[in-house]
Amino acid sequence: MARIRSIAAGTQKVQAHPTEVDCYYNIIDEDETRLLHLSTFGSDYRQSKPKSSQSIQLDRDMAVQLIEVLLKVFPDILPAAKAALPGPRGASDIAWPVDESPIFQSLLRELGIKD
Numbered sequence: 001m002a003r004i005r006s007i008a009a010g011t012q013k014v015q016a017h018p019t020e021v022d023c024y025y026n027i028i029d030e031d032e033t034r035l036l037h038l039s040t041f042g043s044d045y046r047q048s049k050p051k052s053s054q055s056i057q058l059d060r061d062m063a064v065q066l067i068e069v070l071l072k073v074f075p076d077i078l079p080a081a082k083a084a085l086p087g088p089r090g091a092s093d094i095a096w097p098v099d100e101s102p103i104f105q106s107l108l109r110e111l112g113i114k115d
Contacts, residue, residue, distance in 0.1 A: 003035070003057040007065045021053065028057070035059055 021040045028035040039055040058066060070077065 001055045003059070004062045007062060007069060033059060036063060 023038055023040045026037040026039075028037055035057045037055060037057050039052045041052055
C-alpha cells in the first residue's frame with residue numbers, strides 16, 4: 001500500500017493472473033493535493049471475508065503518466081475516453097496546464113479539448 005512515485009516499463013517476466021478481483025476508487029483531497037486511491041479486494045476464492053488486499057495512490061502527475069501508458073498499450077480506447085468526458089464536446093471548460101508532456105498534449109488535441 002503506497003503512493004506511486006514513478007511509472008516505467010518493467011523487465012520482470014509476468015503472466016496473466018488466473019483470478020479476477022474488484023477495485024474501488026476514492027478521491028482524497030488533502031493539503032491542496034488530490035490523490036486517486038485504488039483498492040483491490042480479495043478474489044471470490046478468498047477464504048476470509050472480503051478486505052482490501054492492495055492499494056495504490058496516484059497524484060496528478062502520476063495520473064498523467066498512467067494515461068500515457070494506457071494510450072500506448074491500448075491505442076483504440078481513445079474514442080471511449082472521449083465519450084466519457086463530461087460536457088458536450090468533452091471537458092473543454094477545464095483549464096489544462098500548458099506544461100504537460102507532448103503525448104498528453106496530443107491526447108488533448110485528439111479528444112478535441114485543445115486546438
